[in-house]
Amino acid sequence: MSDAVAHLIFDVESIADGDLIARVRYSDENLSASEAIAKYQAERLEQTGSTFIPHTFMVPIAVVIAKVSEDFRLLDIKSLDEPKSPGEPGFRPHVMTKHFWQGWEAYHMPQWVTFNGRTFDIPLMELAAFRFGLSVPKWFDESGYKSRRNRFSTASHLDLQELLTNFSAARFNGGLNLAAQALGKPGKMGLSGDQVQSYYDRGDLKAISDYCRCDVLDTYFVFLRCMVMTGKIDLRRETELVAIAKAWIESQQETCQACADYLSKWRLWHNPWQADEDEQLAAATMFETEVASNTSGD
Structure with a gap:
């Protein structure tokens, strides 16, 4: 059983670059960074119903990555450039971007896995490399349709939303x-993407990182079910992997508030199959049920 990293499941949270917005959109108005962000958010709200600003004006402020083995086991989760103690520098966009791309190369270019990362997370991190002067030649290869940036190259980047929508044929x-x-699984944990800017403005960067970590956990479990759907694993193996991941999250909860919060919202997946419909499918999640029963009885 190899612990080599074959998949990197990640999520990015971002904040607006107010100085850039002021220069590009309001160059004659002499606005401060915060004024430019507020004005653009108001325009976006009127135009789209959301204050979310396009990724071209954003920089990453939290990047969380789950390392997953070839046999789909959760190995570890890291929040890039998260300080280990108060007072240490951290959550620096340029440092996170460097670690993101250099880490991918250090692990021999495993598959990126995201949910809607094709239209936001990957372009944001590419643009961050552009902004901060980083070279990523192995990502920006020139191999035509085999290029890692090819939209349909799922070996390099599997966007689960694209898998579930047949590349946006459906919504x-x-x-x-x-x-x-x-x-x-818990889903959204008390924060949404359009609130990240306000959390950043008041200095609560740890809350942003924790929110990002919970999204990565959700993405991992959605990834597992997608692997069932596409025949890479069966339901019984998914149940085993979910139990392994839950045990890992439990091992982290004393030192990781996000893990503790995630477990507090954990529910078992309801398996609808009855033995007379499909005995194998009906029995597939018994392992998780038994583990849950034994835990509740401790």
């Missing part, structure tokens, strides 16, 4: 929150 209303909750 996935409800997003990651719906997909996770359909599997009994």
Whole structure:
């Protein structure tokens, strides 16, 4: 059983670059960074119903990555450039971007896995490399349709939303929150992407990182079910992997508030199969049920 990293499941939270917005959009108005952000958010709210600003004006402020083995076991989760103690520098966009791309190369270019990362997370991290002067030649290769940046190259980047919508042929209303909750997992944990800016403005960067970590956990469990759907594993193996991951989260909860919060919202997936319909499917999740019963009885 190899612990080599074959998949990197990640999520990014971002904040607006107010100085850039002021220069590009309001160059004649002499606005401060915060004034430019507020004005642009008001415009976006009127135009789209959301204050979310396009990724071209954003920089990463939290990047969380789950390392997953070839046999789909959760190995570890890291929040890039998260300080280990108060007073240490951390959550620096340029440092996170460097660690993101250099880490991918250090692990021999495993598959990126995201939920809606094709239209936001990956472009944001590419643009961050551009902004901060980083070279990523192995990502920006020139191999034509085999290029890692090819939209349909799922070996390099599997966007689970694209898998579930046949590359946007359908819509996935409800997003990651719906997909996770359909599997009994917590989904959104008290924060949403359009609130990240306000949390950053008041200096609560740890809360942003924790929110990002919970999204990565949700994405991992959605990834597992997608592997069942596409025949990479069966339901019994998914149940075993979910139990392994839950044990890992439990081992982290004393030192990781996000893990403790995630477990507090954990529910078992309801298996609808009856033995007379499909005995194997009906029995597939008994392991998780037994583990839950034994834990509750301790």
